[in-house]
Amino acid sequence: MEEKYYQAKPDGTYEKNTEPSGPNPSRIKKILEDSLKSYGWEVEFDNLKSNPYHGVLRNTGLNIDMYIYCWRVSNGGRENRPMEKRIQIGSNADRKPLARSNNEGNRTLLLGIYEPDKKDNSGYTTPIIIAWESEKNKNAGASKSCFTDVNHISTAMRDGFAQYYNSTGDLVCAFRPEFIHFYIMNLNNLHKKEFACIKGNAYIGNNISESIEDSSYNTIIQYSNSEDHGIDKNTILYGPPGTGKTYNIAKYVVRIIEGKNEDEIDMEDYNNVIDRFNKYKADGHAIFTTFHQSYSYEEFIEGIKPVIENKEENENGSDISYTIENGIFKEFCTKASKDENKNNYVFIIDEINRGNMSKIFGELITLIENKKRIGSDESMTVKLPYSKSEFGVPKNVYILGTMNTADRSIALLDTALRRRFEFIEMMPDVNILNTLNNGSDITIDCNGKIINVCEIIKTINKRIEVLYDREHTIGHAYFMELVENPTLENLERILKKKIIPLLQEYFYDDYEKIGLILADNQVNDSRLHFIKEESIDSELFGIDFDLDDRKVFKINDEAFKQPNSYIKIYSKINEEGI
Structure with missing residues (x-):
C-alpha cells in the first residue's frame, strides 16, 4: 500500500512513509521533564495527569509559573497536503491559560512532539518539539488544529532549530529538546520575527548556542562555543589613552561569547552590543577586574584568609582562624569548566600592565598558553601551593586585557607575558x-x-x-x-x-x-x-x-x-x- 504522507528524516530530508506511532502521553511527559531538567532547571509540576501541565520552573534566580499544552504531532489529515502535520487542542483542555501574556514571571507553551519510530541503533530516535504562539489560540473552539510542515521538522532534526511560517501565516518554531531552554526564554520574540542566526543554521553540528533574553524582552543574547570569532585566547588591546580600548572591549567580549566575526558585530548598533555585554557580565560569562601595584596572587588564584570566629566555638580559644579561599580567576575557571556545552567565557583585565605579572599569575603563566589549556592536546595542570589541588585553565576561557602605553611601554612588559599574548594596537584614528x-x-x-x-x-x-x-x-x-x-x-x-x-x-x-x-x-x-x-x-x-x-x-x-x-x-x- 502506497503511503500518502511524508515523514521527516534526520538528514534534513523527508520521504513518504508510515506515520510514527508515538509518542504516547507518558512518553510526552518524560520528554518534557528530561528536556527541562537538562539545563539545570528545577521542575515542580503539580499536575501531570492532563493538559495543560502546570508547575514552577526555577533556575539561576528565575521563578517561572509555567503552563504547558502538549500533544502528539500527527498527519494533517488532508490528502492534497501530504507535507502537512498538526496537533489538535483537546476539547477537555482548560483554555484559560492560553489567554495569559508571556512575561518575566509567566510562560504558556503550546507544543506538539513529533517522534519517528526507532528502527535500529542508528535510526530515528530524536524527538522534535513544535511550538505555536499560545495567545493566538486563546479563542480556540472545542477542537482546534494547529498546523506545521514536515519540511521544517526535518530541518530541525538536522540543524537543531528552525523557524517558518505555516499555512495560516503563523510563525512556528521547531527544535530538538535541548533547545527548549532557548525557546522558553525567547518565545515572545521567536513568534514575532525570523532571526538571521537561525535562518543561517547557527546550530549545525557541535556549535550549539544557548540564548537568553533579558527581563525587558528586548535583547536576545547567545552563548556559543565557536572559535569563528578569530580572537586569540590571550589578547591585549594596547595604545595611548583615549583610543577606544575600553569601548572596544565590549565588542570583543560579545564577539567571543557569541562566536561572531568582526564584520557581524560592526554591523550592529553599539547600544545593542553594550546591552548584551552588560548581560554577559551580570550572568557570569564575562567578569571584569583591574590590576594595580598591590594586586596579588592571593586575590587572583588562591590564598589564606583570616576568619573571625566566636571564641567559645573555637577549640583553640582564639577568635581568629584561617581558611583557603579561591581567587577571582580560579573561581571563574571553575565555573567555565562546569559548562556542559563548553560555551565561551571572557576574563577581562583592565590596566593589565600596572600589576606585577609574575607575582599575580605565578605558575599559571604557563597554564594560560593555548596548547596547555585543559582540553588541548598538550593540556597541563599544576598543584597549587595553598590548597595542594590540581588546577588548569579551561580551553573555553579567554583572557582579554587592556594596556595604556602612556603608563608603560609594551617593550617593558615581562617577556614571558609578551610571548603568551597576542597584542592588538589601537592608535588615534x-x-x-x-x-x-x-x-x-x-x-x-x-x-x-x-x-x-x-x-x-x-x-x-x-x-x-x-x-x-x-x-x-x-x-x-x-x-x-x-x-x-x-x-x-x-x-x-x-x-x-x-x-x-x-x-x-x-x-x-x-x-x-x-x-x-x-x-x-x-x-x-x-x-x-x-x-x-x-x-x-x-x-x-x-x-x-x-x-x-x-x-x-x-x-x-x-x-x-x-x-x-x-x-x-x-x-x-x-x-x-x-
Whole structure:
C-alpha cells in the first residue's frame, strides 16, 4: 500500500512513509521533564495527569509559573497536503491559560512532539518539539488544529532549530529538546520575527548556542562555543589613552561569547552590543577586574584568609582562624569548566600592565598558553601551593586585557607575558570621528572662522611623535562629544581640562615643548598663545640674585576664546587685523 504522507528524516530530508506511532502521553511527559531538567532547571509540576501541565520552573534566580499544552504531532489529515502535520487542542483542555501574556514571571507553551519510530541503533530516535504562539489560540473552539510542515521538522532534526511560517501565516518554531531552554526564554520574540542566526543554521553540528533574553524582552543574547570569532585566547588591546580600548572591549567580549566575526558585530548598533555585554557580565560569562601595584596572587588564584570566629566555638580559644579561599580567576575557571556545552567565557583585565605579572599569575603563566589549556592536546595542570589541588585553565576561557602605553611601554612588559599574548594596537584614528560625523571632518563655525577638529588632532599627534614618541599621542575619544555638540565652549573645555594636563604630564611641565605642540611659536600675537610666558620681577629676590635666564609660564585663558588660537595649530594664519 502506497503511503500518502511524508515523514521527516534526520538528514534534513523527508520521504513518504508510515506515520510514527508515538509518542504516547507518558512518553510526552518524560520528554518534557528530561528536556527541562537538562539545563539545570528545577521542575515542580503539580499536575501531570492532563493538559495543560502546570508547575514552577526555577533556575539561576528565575521563578517561572509555567503552563504547558502538549500533544502528539500527527498527519494533517488532508490528502492534497501530504507535507502537512498538526496537533489538535483537546476539547477537555482548560483554555484559560492560553489567554495569559508571556512575561518575566509567566510562560504558556503550546507544543506538539513529533517522534519517528526507532528502527535500529542508528535510526530515528530524536524527538522534535513544535511550538505555536499560545495567545493566538486563546479563542480556540472545542477542537482546534494547529498546523506545521514536515519540511521544517526535518530541518530541525538536522540543524537543531528552525523557524517558518505555516499555512495560516503563523510563525512556528521547531527544535530538538535541548533547545527548549532557548525557546522558553525567547518565545515572545521567536513568534514575532525570523532571526538571521537561525535562518543561517547557527546550530549545525557541535556549535550549539544557548540564548537568553533579558527581563525587558528586548535583547536576545547567545552563548556559543565557536572559535569563528578569530580572537586569540590571550589578547591585549594596547595604545595611548583615549583610543577606544575600553569601548572596544565590549565588542570583543560579545564577539567571543557569541562566536561572531568582526564584520557581524560592526554591523550592529553599539547600544545593542553594550546591552548584551552588560548581560554577559551580570550572568557570569564575562567578569571584569583591574590590576594595580598591590594586586596579588592571593586575590587572583588562591590564598589564606583570616576568619573571625566566636571564641567559645573555637577549640583553640582564639577568635581568629584561617581558611583557603579561591581567587577571582580560579573561581571563574571553575565555573567555565562546569559548562556542559563548553560555551565561551571572557576574563577581562583592565590596566593589565600596572600589576606585577609574575607575582599575580605565578605558575599559571604557563597554564594560560593555548596548547596547555585543559582540553588541548598538550593540556597541563599544576598543584597549587595553598590548597595542594590540581588546577588548569579551561580551553573555553579567554583572557582579554587592556594596556595604556602612556603608563608603560609594551617593550617593558615581562617577556614571558609578551610571548603568551597576542597584542592588538589601537592608535588615534580620526576616521572614526569622520564616520560618526556622517563621513565629514568635525568642524566648528565661529562667526565665519572654521575650526577643523580632526586636523587639530592629527597635527598635535605628529608633533608629539617627534618630541616624545607615538605611544603618548592623543586619542580621538577625547573629542567624541564634539560629534553631537561641536561648539567652541566644548572644544575649550576639552583642550584646557583634558589635553593640556596630559601634555603637562608627558613633558614634565616643560611649557616650551607644550607651546611647540600647540604652535604658540608660530604666531607673534601673545593673545593666541595657550602657554604664556610671564616676566619676572628683577627685584623679587634682591639685586644680588642671578635668575640664570629662568622663565615662568602660565595657561592663557584668553587664548581659549579665540578661534585663531585653534586654527593656528594646523594652519598658517594672517595675524593682521586680529
